Amino acid sequence: MTATLEPKAFEDVEYASVSACPACAAAPSAARIAQLSMPDHARLMLSLPAAHCAACISTVEQALAATPGVQSSRVNLTLKRVSVDADAAVTADQLISVLAGVGYEAHELDAGLLSATETDRQGRELLMRLGVAFFSMMNVMLLSVAVWSGAEGITRDLFHWISGAIAIPTVLFSGQPFFKSAWAGVKVGRLGMDFPISLALVLASGISIFETWNSGVHAYFDAAVMLCFFLLLGRYLDHRTRAVARSAAEELAALEVPRTVVLVDGAEVTRAISEIAVGDLVLVRPGGRMPVDGVVVDGTSEVDRSLLTGESLPVFAGPDMVVSAGEVNLTGPLTLRVTAAGKDSSLHRMADLVAVAESAKTKYTTLAERAASWYSPIVHLLSFGAFGFWMWKTGGDLRYAVNISAATLIITCPCALGLAVPAVVTSASGRLFRKGLLIKHGTALERLAQVDTVVFDKTGTLTMGAPEVTNLADHPRAAVEVAAALASASSHPLAIALADASRKAGIQPAQVDALREVPGYGVEGLWRGQAVRLGRASWCDADEAAMTATYLCAGEGSARAFTFTDRLRPGAEAAIAELIAQGKTIRLISGDTEGAVAALANRLGITDWASGALPAEKAALVRDLTLQGRHVLMVGDGLNDTAALAAAHVSISPASALDAARAASDIVLLGQDMAAIGDATRISGQTKRRILQNFGLSALYNVIAVPLALTGFATPLAAALAMSLSSITVSLNSLRLK
């Protein structure tokens, strides 16, 4: 794949630019060595979520070609990525701004994390086996048609020999995945679907060679290669669905390029998070996420803890305060002394908890596994029963009995069964992917179909974590004008929301001078010679309101409170209405304050809600519901939801969630719109029905074909017809998903 780059070259460039300065003056030889080892070009990779058409390809490639230093670029529209070959001096940020200039949003991808080569190699190998099987199937079929239409004697033998010469190498090559997995199953004493498949392949080839040698009438070479082809097709579809999910999941992980700014002797140095040690000083700029656990040594600010605790209200942060990895710094720069980094940080400890919860999760038995568990014994019994019966009936005619038992195995071989699940899942997950849902786990759709209770988290899931002013109209115009002027000086989320809202209301900001932001407190300035402040309640001598608010004191006695609610995620109302219409029980559980949760529950019509929940309580609720025999779908985004996500029967998290939460969930919501969740439960129900229908269809074919095989009337022609007809019906049925 073009997107696979040489990660080594990429790293070299990174080091070169990092070690670029303070050291080179001191040690010029080191700089020269770095220069010599530095490749003259680098491969950069960017994600292009908005690319979708032919024009997008030309625009992006032309814009990049016009950028100095870029040697070549290629858009991969399937993966929505562009890989760029450029001089080492070109950085991803430059390219991102170039692309933003032509109207495409782009994100840097961490190339090291995208080494999808192993999956790719497997996919290519499967495709090659599939190609070989297809070639053989077509050629053998051509020869078989002549035999079926009445070739006799030496001509038939010749055709059988040629078919065998094509089919045997094909079965040996293309059948390897089945032989390997059947052997692996036998070693642990388990007969999966692959054992009857392998047995059928071996027996069909063996009996055909024997018959050809003895100038027999029936040879099953065409059946053996056709079996290979259809089963490999199912295997390939299955692989591709998983590969797409995996590469998108890798992309989500690669989006967060793990670098941070460390202060070394007062100088700012950018380092990878893995290289940070306890005791280092780390600088976190406003808008950045804490990379480590630490104690604030310098600076004041406010931090957003919603991902960790579910609180929607930012918390003040000043010297000596303890912050944990995953919190977002809002207003002022903070310098932290690292107390725990990497594997020891609270984020990582939480991820370990998730791993424990996941391994404790009772293993879900898929429909296919359940089908295989009763299917395999029946097939073997039938085949051996037929062998025994005909041995007895014909008085020990081994050749005839083996022929019948092989025909039974071939006819019952789960061709359609092998396609039944992958074809439906491919079609369903493709459909959901277009709606913005990424199915990370193979059995997630089947599990989703069983869901009867949906548990939602609030902050960041049902709401965007972005505030909205609620009482702008309650204040006199002059006060709003001053507040707007103060708010526009800050990048605090509440201030941005306030400034936006007043602009939309058509209110011009007043003239306020000497604007100054006091990180962690608010903004102050001079309005008509009077000091005015907008910020925290304590800073304005105001009484704190029950809900999220910012306070304006402009010397009119008591401070004015501007209250906020969290903005609803688009599609949240639609999703909940759809889920209720489907008869599912909805619950809301949040770590936020009672007032905020109650307001949201009322707005969405959720009657069953709980507030102030700790992470353990969320997980306990999910477990209780499970013990009551319910199948829970958990939708959440924060670290406080992770344990609950892992404990639930199936879980969904938005792409904006912390990576620990995304890792714990089975389905990721790629876009902002939540309405897709309603579609997902509906489609999963259909998926399950289609899978069962497919099982039914292939069983129906068997019901007709097996008596023929058992009584000895099955010819290779009947086997070929049953096999291809059932496979085609099953595939067509899968495409009916809406």
Add this chain to the structure above:
Amino acid sequence: MEILTYLIPVSLLLGGIGLAAFFWALKTKQFDDPTGDANRILTKDWDDKPKP
């Protein structure tokens, strides 16, 4: 029936050429971006002269 001695090798050869072409396409990574290739044919960027 002597014609079979020519026809069968010919048909196998033709099929073999197809198989070889498939292997070549696989090896030169032509199945990596099916959506992109389907769209690329619509662009007019290199209609006048080949891409350098």
